[in-house]
Structure formats: structure tokens, C-alpha cells
Amino acid sequence: MTNRTAQKKQQSSKAKPTKGRPTPKQQKGGRQRSQYPWFAIGAVVVIVFVMVGLSVYNHVRTPATPGSSGSAKVIAAVTSVPASALDTVGAGQGVSPPTAIASGAPEVTSGGKPEVLYIGAEYCPYCAAQRWPVVVALSRFGTFSGLGLTTSSSTDVFPSTPTLTFHGSTYASDVIAFSGVETNTNQLAATGTGYEALDTLTPEQQQLLQTYDAPPYTSPAGSIPFLLIGNRYVITGSSFHPDVLQGKTWRQIASALSDPSSPIAKNVLGSANMMTAAICELTGGQPSNVCTAPGVTAAAATLPSA
Amino acid sequence: MSRPAWVVPTSFGCAIAGVGVSVYLTIAHYTSPTVLACSSSGVVNCERVTTSAQSQVAGIPVALLGLVWFLAMAGLCSPWAWRSPAPWIRVVRQVAVWTAMVFVLWLVYAELFVIRAICLWCTVVHVLAFALFVIVLLYGSEAAGSEP
Numbered sequence: 001m002t003n004r005t006a007q008k009k010q011q012s013s014k015a016k017p018t019k020g021r022p023t024p025k026q027q028k029g030g031r032q033r034s035q036y037p038w039f040a041i042g043a044v045v046v047i048v049f050v051m052v053g054l055s056v057y058n059h060v061r062t063p064a065t066p067g068s069s070g071s072a073k074v075i076a077a078v079t080s081v082p083a084s085a086l087d088t089v090g091a092g093q094g095v096s097p098p099t100a101i102a103s104g105a106p107e108v109t110s111g112g113k114p115e116v117l118y119i120g121a122e123y124c125p126y127c128a129a130q131r132w133p134v135v136v137a138l139s140r141f142g143t144f145s146g147l148g149l150t151t152s153s154s155t156d157v158f159p160s161t162p163t164l165t166f167h168g169s170t171y172a173s174d175v176i177a178f179s180g181v182e183t184n185t186n187q188l189a190a191t192g193t194g195y196e197a198l199d200t201l202t203p204e205q206q207q208l209l210q211t212y213d214a215p216p217y218t219s220p221a222g223s224i225p226f227l228l229i230g231n232r233y234v235i236t237g238s239s240f241h242p243d244v245l246q247g248k249t250w251r252q253i254a255s256a257l258s259d260p261s262s263p264i265a266k267n268v269l270g271s272a273n274m275m276t277a278a279i280c281e282l283t284g285g286q287p288s289n290v291c292t293a294p295g296v297t298a299a300a301a302t303l304p305s306a
Numbered sequence: 307m308s309r310p311a312w313v314v315p316t317s318f319g320c321a322i323a324g325v326g327v328s329v330y331l332t333i334a335h336y337t338s339p340t341v342l343a344c345s346s347s348g349v350v351n352c353e354r355v356t357t358s359a360q361s362q363v364a365g366i367p368v369a370l371l372g373l374v375w376f377l378a379m380a381g382l383c384s385p386w387a388w389r390s391p392a393p394w395i396r397v398v399r400q401v402a403v404w405t406a407m408v409f410v411l412w413l414v415y416a417e418l419f420v421i422r423a424i425c426l427w428c429t430v431v432h433v434l435a436f437a438l439f440v441i442v443l444l445y446g447s448e449a450a451g452s453e454p
Contacts, residue, residue, distance in 0.1 A: 037443035044407055044436065048414060055418035076422035083357040084340050143359050143420060174364065287362055289335065 071149045077254035078132065078164065079139040079147075083293060085269060086136075088260035090298035092270010094240050098233035098278060099217050100304045105231040108208065110177035114282035117208060118166060120225035121184040123153035123195045127225040128163035129242035130235075132253065133271035134180075134227065135164055140276055140290045141283070142173025149250050153186050153195070158242040162250045167198055175283040181205060183224075229275065230282040233303070239274065240267035273299035309388075309445050317383035317441045324376035324434040331356065331369035331427055344426050355425035360416040368413065372431055375406055379438055399446050403439040410435050 108115045118134055120127030128151065135144065146169040152161040166180025184195035201209065212228050214221035218236040227235040244267045245253060256264035277300035280291035290296065334342045334356060344352035355361065361368050381387060382399045410432045417424055 037440075040443055041440050044411070044439070047411055051411075051415055051418050055422075072422070080354045080358050080421050080423065082339075082351070082353045084338070084353060139359065141359065173359070287365060289357070289362075289367075 071250070074149060074250045074254040075144075075147050075164065077257060078135050079144055081136050081139075081257045081269065081272075083295075085258055085260045085265060086273055087293055087295040089265055089269040090273060090295045091302050092240075092273065092299070093263070093266035094244075095267065095270040095274055095299075095302075096235075096237070096239050097274065097302055097304055098227075098229065098235040098239075100233055101212070101217070101231055108228060108231045110179065113173070113175065113177045114230040115177045115179065115228075116230065116279060116282075117205060117228040118178070118180045118225065119201065119205065119209060119213075120166075120180075120182060121195065122150050122163075122165055122167070122182050122198065123156060123184055123186040124224055125152040125156055125158035125161045125242050126238040128152040128158070128161035129238035129240060129245055130225040130227065130271075131164045131166070132245075132257075132268045133239060133275055136257070136268065136272035137275035137279065138171065138173075138176075138178055141176050141279060141287070142171055142178070145170045145172070150186060155188075158246060161242055161245050162248060162253060175286050176279060179205065227275075229278045232281050233278045235275075239271035269295070270299070274302060277303055309448060313441055313445045314383075314385050314388045317388075317438060318380065318385065320434045320437045320441070321376055321380035321383045324431060324438075325373065325380055327427055327430050327434070328369060328373035328376050331431070332367065332373050335361065335367045335369045342425075342427060349422075349424055350426055351423035352425040352427055354423040355417055355421050355428060358416075358421045360413070360420060371409075375402065376431075376434075378402060383438065383442075396446055396448075399442050403435075403442045403446075406435045407439045 108117070116138065118131075120130065135147065138144070148165045148168060150163060150165040152158060152163060154160045165182055167182040169180060171178040171180070181199045181201055183197065183199055183201070185198050187196045188194075189196050208228055209222070209226060212218075212234045213223060213226045213236060217234045223236040225236070225238065229235070244263050248256075248264070253264055253268075256262040257268060259265055260269070273295045276290065276293075276296045280286075280296060280300070281303075283291070285291040330342070334352075339353040339356045342352045342356065344350065356369070363371065379399075379402060382395060382402060387395050387399075413428065414432065417428070
């Protein structure tokens, strides 16, 4: 194309339309609109559709068994128990109070936040019971990732109690830190003595265990499950009797948590409210909607003083 | 290109409706989630969503953030604001809808994958925010005096 032809073409494309006869561009609506809004709107729609699609795909997968994707439903139910159920249960039924630590004990923190430390083992039936309220309570302050399902030992008391496991999980919260340590699996060791080892305690956790999982806080020393709520409270053993969970599946337990009249809810949610009230002492009452909830204030009244 | 006549009343109406729903959610947050006319079991579970850890950001209720945003949008999408030739209004409107849309996407992600429950009233808010996003992107970059 010569320069002259090109100029002519350019001029004709810039030429003003003749009276009463719109150009094709005008017929389409005047000056050409940028495509950017449509790309942005389309991107948002596509992102939402992809998220909904993935969610539906996850939702219709297999039922709850340890390690299966169906466990997600159970974990979702335990980590987001309705506030109304927790408030109705209040202090609950058959809940053992924690032991208060004498005032003046050194602060227990991690990353600048007050720390809640759980030490247990997957084979242990009392740990199996205790994990349910621990997860319910901590989910009111932050978010778990990577929680799994397991059972206690099939050869111990309260055999094969359905539970969750902290092994491989992480926890994020603006107000507290949490460490969950599972020292052993529920599988007998190849040596024939004890259970296969799993997580290892850090020196700091070992030190806390030696200090607070011992008289005068508990006897005998070294009992699990061990739950240290900052420098305020210690709980050794389960806060309620594991018998209430016997013969139930993970899904039945998770579903029962939405029914405040069920014995499981009274035990698990009552324990969770008690733990929540204890944690609220560490966080200075934050988040306020959690710490001032009727169920938590009712449970707070049952906490022992140092 | 002229701005269609429906843009101003629709955008203003969406913002006002958003204020209304946000007030409802904020009241529920500060009183009891059971005041929400919504299922509290199954996939659609407003209570589970509005009492989740994700219902607050840095200690501020998401419902309150939504209320503040819709109040701002009611101002930015008022007939006066649409008529105003001030360029800053268009800029703030664009920034506001983009910020809100990113936040809405995060909230939808939290509902679907973290909380695993859907809050109907929150979804109404998301749809209203998306409607404002579409309107502002399509018609919010034109100066008030640009119509023929």
C-alpha cells in the first residue's frame, strides 16, 4: 500500500459522517467502548463458577472415613457449630473443670500470642474424646487447616472412639496460637510394645509438659491428653466421659453437635464453652462476640480461680 | 455514548438495598444470628456463616464493613454524584467496586471451602455488590458532561 493510499484510508476512517446517515460505528452505539469492563466482569463470573463447581464436586464425594474426602463434611460441622447450640448448652453436663495455674506463672506464648498447647496420642481414648471440644472451641478464635479423622486404639478401653487428629494440621488466629502434638499413632509398634511414634515435642513443649503435667496440677505426672491454656489453666484427661461417644460414627457425632438436647452436645459443647471461656481470659475477651456469648459466660462462671 | 436512563436509579437502588440488608446482618451480628430469617442447618446456614471466624476481619464484623461500603456507594451512586463532573468521584467509585469485588470473591471462597455453608443474606449482598461492579465498570468511567 502506498503512503498516499494509506493517508486516504486514514482520512476516510476519521471522516465525519454525512447528515442523517450514521456510520456503522454510530449504529453500534457511537465511540468504541473499551473491552476491559467485559473482561473484568467475565473474569469475576468465571471465578465464581469455578469455585461453585469445585465446591459441588467436593460435596458429592464419598462418606466420612479417615483420610477420605468425605471427612470434610464432618470437619466442617465441628469447626462451625451453630452459636445457638453452644449458647443453649452453656456449661453443659458432666463437664470437669480445668485446674487453675497460680497467678504469676510465666506467660506461655508463641509468635507473640498466648498459646494453647495440646499433647496427646491417636491411640488414646481420652484424647479421642477431648479433641472434639478442643476443635470446637479453637474454631471460634481461628481456622484449622489439614485436620484429619482417626480413631482411638481398637484394643484399649472405649475402643475405636471416633475422633479427629491434629497430626499434620495447622491453625491460624489473630488472637491466639495453638500447637497440637500427637506423639503416637493408633497402630501397635512393630516391636510389639506401645504404638508407632508420630510427632515429636519441641524442647519448649517438653519443658511445659514437665512443669504443668505434674503435681500439683495433676497426678500422676505425664498424663495425656494434656491441654495447657496459656499460663491460666491445665486440663489433663478428657473434660467429659468418652462413653458418650461409644458406638457412634464421626458423622453422627458431628450431627449431634447441632442438637443441643443430645447428650453428645451437652458434653462436647459444654466442654468447648468451658475451654472458650478459659481462652477468652488469655485474649482479653476477644473476639467480643465469642467471649460475651451466653454459653461462654455461663461456662466462665464454672471456672476455678487461681 | 450516552448513559442509559436506568443506570442512576438502578445503581442508587442497589446501594440502598445493600444498606438495608447490611443493617439487618449487622444487627444480627451484635444481637443473635437467630434473628436472621434463614435456615440454620444444611448447606444454606446463615448462622454458621455469620458466627464463623471469617465473619470478622481484624476484629471488625464483615457485616459492618459491608454497611459502611454500601453507605459510601449510596453517596457515590446518588443522582448528584452521577451528575457531578468531578473526576475524583469516578476514580473513587471504580476503586470501591474493585475492592468490594475482591473481598466478595474471598468471602465466597470462605463460604464454599472453609465454612462450607452458604448464607442467603450474604449472597444477596454479594449479588448487589456485583450489580454495582457491573454498572460502574460499564458506565462509571464516563464524565457527567460527556453525553451528547
